[in-house]
Amino acid sequence: MKKRLCLFLAMMMAAITCLSCGRSLPGTGGEGKGTEEASKEDNTVVVYNYGDYIDEDLIAVFEEQTGIKVIYDVFETNEEMYPKIESGAIAYDVICAGEYTIAKMMAHDLLQPINYDNIPNIKNIGEQYLKMCEQYDPGNQYSVPYVFGTVGILYNTKEVTEPVTSWDILWDEKYSGQIFMSKSIRDSFAVALIRAGYSINSTDEAEITEAKNMLIEQKPLVQGYFVDQTRDKMIAEEGVLGVIYSGDYMEAKNDNEDLAYVVPEEGSNYWTDAWVIPANAKHKANAEAWINFLCDAEVAAQNFDYLWYSTPNVAAQELIEEEYLNDPAIFPDEEILSRCEILAYLEPEVENLYNNAWTEVLSK
Amino acid sequence: MSDRRSTRRRLLAGPYIVWMVLFTLVPLAMIFVYGFTAPQGGLTMANILAVGQKENLKALLLSLKLSLLCTVICLLLAYPLAMILRSNTKSSASLIVFIFILPMWMNFLLRTLAWQILLENNGVINTVLTFFGLPKAKMINTEGAIVLGMVYNYLPFMVLPLYNVLTKIDDSIFEAARDLGANSFWTFVRVTVPLSVPGIISGITMVFVPALTTFVISDLLGGGKILLIGNVIEQKFTTTYNWNVGSGLSIVLMIFVIGSMAVLQIFDKDGEGTAL
Numbered sequence: 001m002k003k004r005l006c007l008f009l010a011m012m013m014a015a016i017t018c019l020s021c022g023r024s025l026p027g028t029g030g031e032g033k034g035t036e037e038a039s040k041e042d043n044t045v046v047v048y049n050y051g052d053y054i055d056e057d058l059i060a061v062f063e064e065q066t067g068i069k070v071i072y073d074v075f076e077t078n079e080e081m082y083p084k085i086e087s088g089a090i091a092y093d094v095i096c097a098g099e100y101t102i103a104k105m106m107a108h109d110l111l112q113p114i115n116y117d118n119i120p121n122i123k124n125i126g127e128q129y130l131k132m133c134e135q136y137d138p139g140n141q142y143s144v145p146y147v148f149g150t151v152g153i154l155y156n157t158k159e160v161t162e163p164v165t166s167w168d169i170l171w172d173e174k175y176s177g178q179i180f181m182s183k184s185i186r187d188s189f190a191v192a193l194i195r196a197g198y199s200i201n202s203t204d205e206a207e208i209t210e211a212k213n214m215l216i217e218q219k220p221l222v223q224g225y226f227v228d229q230t231r232d233k234m235i236a237e238e239g240v241l242g243v244i245y246s247g248d249y250m251e252a253k254n255d256n257e258d259l260a261y262v263v264p265e266e267g268s269n270y271w272t273d274a275w276v277i278p279a280n281a282k283h284k285a286n287a288e289a290w291i292n293f294l295c296d297a298e299v300a301a302q303n304f305d306y307l308w309y310s311t312p313n314v315a316a317q318e319l320i321e322e323e324y325l326n327d328p329a330i331f332p333d334e335e336i337l338s339r340c341e342i343l344a345y346l347e348p349e350v351e352n353l354y355n356n357a358w359t360e361v362l363s364k
Numbered sequence: 365m366s367d368r369r370s371t372r373r374r375l376l377a378g379p380y381i382v383w384m385v386l387f388t389l390v391p392l393a394m395i396f397v398y399g400f401t402a403p404q405g406g407l408t409m410a411n412i413l414a415v416g417q418k419e420n421l422k423a424l425l426l427s428l429k430l431s432l433l434c435t436v437i438c439l440l441l442a443y444p445l446a447m448i449l450r451s452n453t454k455s456s457a458s459l460i461v462f463i464f465i466l467p468m469w470m471n472f473l474l475r476t477l478a479w480q481i482l483l484e485n486n487g488v489i490n491t492v493l494t495f496f497g498l499p500k501a502k503m504i505n506t507e508g509a510i511v512l513g514m515v516y517n518y519l520p521f522m523v524l525p526l527y528n529v530l531t532k533i534d535d536s537i538f539e540a541a542r543d544l545g546a547n548s549f550w551t552f553v554r555v556t557v558p559l560s561v562p563g564i565i566s567g568i569t570m571v572f573v574p575a576l577t578t579f580v581i582s583d584l585l586g587g588g589k590i591l592l593i594g595n596v597i598e599q600k601f602t603t604t605y606n607w608n609v610g611s612g613l614s615i616v617l618m619i620f621v622i623g624s625m626a627v628l629q630i631f632d633k634d635g636e637g638t639a640l
Contacts, residue, residue: 079603177485177502183588185603223485224505224587238485355604363419363591 044069045286048092050273051076055306062293068286085110091280094287099272100186102143103136103345111142112279118288119144121295129312133272135342143274144291147309149246150270150332150340151187152263154230156256159240167195167264170241171214176221180233180242183225185358186343188215190269191243200269201344205353212357216364225362234259245271249329250308261329263336270332270340272312398611411612420596420613427592428620430507431575434514438522438571439564441515446526446563447556450533461527465520476513476584483509483585505587513581518574522567529563530556565628573621593617 051074059070073092075081078101084090086108097105105111116122122144129148130140137143155164159178162169170179170191182188190200192211202208223239230242235255244252249261275294277287293299297315304311304320310331311317317325324330332340346354402408414420449457467475482488483503490500503509533556541551557564579594586592593613600610 079605083605219589222589224589226588236484236486352604352606355606359591359596359599360419362589363422363596 042069043067043283043286044071044093045283045290046071046073046091046093046281047290048073048075048081048095050074050096053096053273053307055303058294058299058303061299062290065293066286066289068283068289070290085278088280091282092278093281093283094290095276095278096146096273097143097276098343099133099136099274100343100345102274102276105276105278106137106142107345110279111276112281112284113141114144114277114291115284115288118285119292119295121292121297124295124297124300124313124315126312126314126317129272132270132337132342133274136344137274143276144295145272145274145312146294147247147307147311148270148272149309150263150336151182151190151243151245151268152249152261152329154234154242154244154249154252154259154261156234156237156240156258157260158258164241164260164262165265167191167266170243171195171218171221173221175241177223178240179218179222180230180239181215181218181222181225182230182243183227185354187243187269188225188361189354189358190343192218194264194266194268197266200341201346203346203350208353208357212361215361219361219364246329246332247307247309263328263332263339265339267339267341270337270342272342395611395614398607399615400612401608403606403608411609412616414609414612415616419591420593423591423596424593424616424620426507426590427576427594430511430514430592431572431578434511434518434575435522435568435572437511437515438519439567442519442522442526442567445523446530446560449527450530457527457531461523464523468520472517473580473584475517476581479509479513479516480504480584483512504585505589507586507590509585510582510590510592513585514575514578517581518571521570521574525563525566525570526560527563529560529566533559561631565631569625569628572624576621577617 045068047070049072053074059072062068063070073090075084078098081095081097082101082104085092085095085105102111125145129145132148133140133143133145153164153167153169155169160169160175169175170181181191186200189208189211192214193200193202193207196207196210196214198204198207198211202211224233226233230244231248231252233239234242234244235252237256244261246261246263249259252259253261275291277284281287294303295313297313297319300311300313300316301319304316304324308330311320317331328336399411400407400409402410415424449460452460480487484490485500485502485504487504489503493500537555537559538551541555546554577594579592579598582590582592582595597610597613597617600606600613
């Protein structure tokens with residue numbers, strides 16, 4: 001979900017280059033119009049995506065195919081993106097967001113329904129995935145899934161010889177000082193809540209407190225709390241166990257063969273990033289053209305080769321090598337998914353409970 | 365004539381006044397507005413009193429402890445160095461000062477990240493230790509690593525004012541002390557130290573204040589495990605969106621900074637401490 005900072009910066013530079021190149025191309029309609037002053041005749045789409053979250057070559061392909069100019073902008077976390085959308089300061093046309101943020105945007109009337117007449121490629125998206133998305137977007141009115149994955153444990157098979165099946169291993173004193181936990185509040189709490197047998201979306205103060213105490217108990221064993229750095233540290237064998245997003249696993253394994261990924265038996269978080277159209281979008285039809293383009297089977301397959309995150313595009317899955325399709329770390333099977341839960345949007349009061357509990361954990 | 369001069373002076377001061385208002389007074393006012401209001405609106409003291417919460421208080425005390433430790437270590441390292449520099453010839457002294465300042469030409473974050481690589485479990489230092497058959501030391505993500513990072517980053521701020529103050533003391537003063545029968549120990553205690561107080565004060569302020577408020581060093585060398593008051597405030601602004609409590613805690617921190625400077629001012633009667 002989140003990549004290394006340097007990649008993010010490289011992406012930003014690439015995006016800037018793309019933009020300035022795009023500007024000099026003749027016949028693409030509106031020439032480099034600012035996002036705010038978009039007029040009727042300009043033919044652009046303003047895209048807001050996570051850093052390093054698309055095969056950049058596809059942007060040019062899209063521009064060529066449709067004649068729509070792409071203004072591409074990136075962010076690092078949902079938390080950083082959300083206030084910009086809420087304030088409406090910049091009118092983006094299409095945004096890639098995590099499921100709990102989409103739910104939050106829906107709750108605050110920041111999105112508009114998608115017109116599926118403009119997205120014939122929606123047929124490529126598997127029924128089962130659309131159904132999963134209904135958990136936060138009933139009727140799939142507002143969002144089209146882009147990539148999905150799980151949260152699990154990345155471990156070093158040289159050092160951890162026992163089978164890793166349970167989150168309990170993150171509390172095992174044998175691995176003291178060798179464990180990386182997530183710095184993302186919801187992710188770390190998800191681990192503790194599942195271990196305690198509760199929902200990762202618990203709103204019960206007693207349950208959250210129990211999870212908090214578990215995390216406090218675990219803290220002396222933890223080497224550090226990271227998001228982006230966990231993968232690099234695991235590759236460098238700074239530790240032997242780390243909580244990580246499934247998409248990072250393939251990249252980690254490419255650099256260090258001893259690493260393996262598992263979704264523990266108790267279950268985990270199943271996450272989705274999807275495209276949405278904000279209520280203040282100025283080029284809705286173009287946004288739908290963008291989504292339609294990304295739902296194309298070959299485009300999605302090419303994107304997979306770059307991102308290594310699983311695609312809900314079943315037509316694209318047919319183009320992907322068996323080896324990846326059959327790796328449950330990349331494409332979680334039905335059995336794994338049945339154990340997983342989606343992060344839900346929490347009311348501000350509950351969010352505060354989590355935030356305060358997290359500060360307590362870190363200050364121990 | 366004098367009228368015209370004062371108008372011109374005022375015009376010249378214009379840019380600084382605009383700068384101060386825009387970038388000092390306005391932000392400060394905003395911190396106070398946020399700090400004394402509730403998210404739903406209405407005046408409140410709750411954001412200030414939030415410092416009394418167990419975890420915030422703990423972070424504040426830990427910050428005080430680590431930054432005091434850092435200041436003491438910096439002072440103990442910098443004073444002898446400044447003395448040595450003083451006794452050197454002018455050119456060799458400025459070369460040493462130059463070398464001391466050289467790392468500051470590089471980005472602060474990069475220098476701190478470099479320490480991460482040095483201190484890691486499989487980092488440079490531990491690789492060397494293993495090579496000599498010594499056991500690995502666990503250094504990264506500890507309080508010690510944070511203090512080390514602070515000392516490394518802020519030491520030049522202690523060396524420079526001390527060096528400046530010590531070089532300004534006339535040699536004849538030491539000769540007079542010796543003439544009057546003081547040995548080198550008493551010369552140091554009764555003459556050198558009292559005369560260098562402005563430099564000491566200046567150095568302490570310039571090391572203690574940034575060390576107290578840092579959140580980057582503790583984040584990079586503490587692995588997100590060790591929460592200083594700077595980290596708590598940073599989290600309030602970024603991950604948890606509670607700008608009100610974040611501002612409240614910033615105000616409390618400001619009180620500590622102003623308090624420490626006021627205490628130091630008592631020792632610095634001539635007000636020379638601000639001169640670098």
